[in-house]
Amino acid sequence: xxxxxxxxxxxxxxxxxxxxxxxxxxxxxxxxxxxxxxxxxxxxxxxxxxxxxxxxxxxxxxxxxxxxxxxxxxxxxxxxxxxxxxxxxxxxxxx
Numbered sequence: 613x614x615x616x617x618x619x620x621x622x623x624x625x626x627x628x629x630x631x632x633x634x635x636x637x638x639x640x641x642x643x644x645x646x647x648x649x650x651x652x653x654x655x656x657x658x659x660x661x662x663x664x665x666x667x668x669x670x671x672x673x674x675x676x677x678x679x680x681x682x683x684x685x686x687x688x689x690x691x692x693x694x695x696x697x698x699x700x701x702x703x704x705x706x707x
Contacts, residue, residue, distance in 0.1 A: 648684065655687035659694065659703070667700050674700045
């Protein structure tokens, strides 16, 4: 999504409304974290979808082990290698 003005212009426009400006500042500050969380959740969902088709249902322990992985680079490597891996256990060894 793009806006017709930059953050500096927006702050200038909203300078008369400190409460609104503060709210936007908080949202802008948390945006990178939110975007990263969405990427990680999408990677988890994709790994589970493909993994179920390739390896069957994961055990509860396997599911928990996968869900604690929050490194987007590692998740990407896992996604890149899932078609050449033979099991959930092997998938979890991808570093």
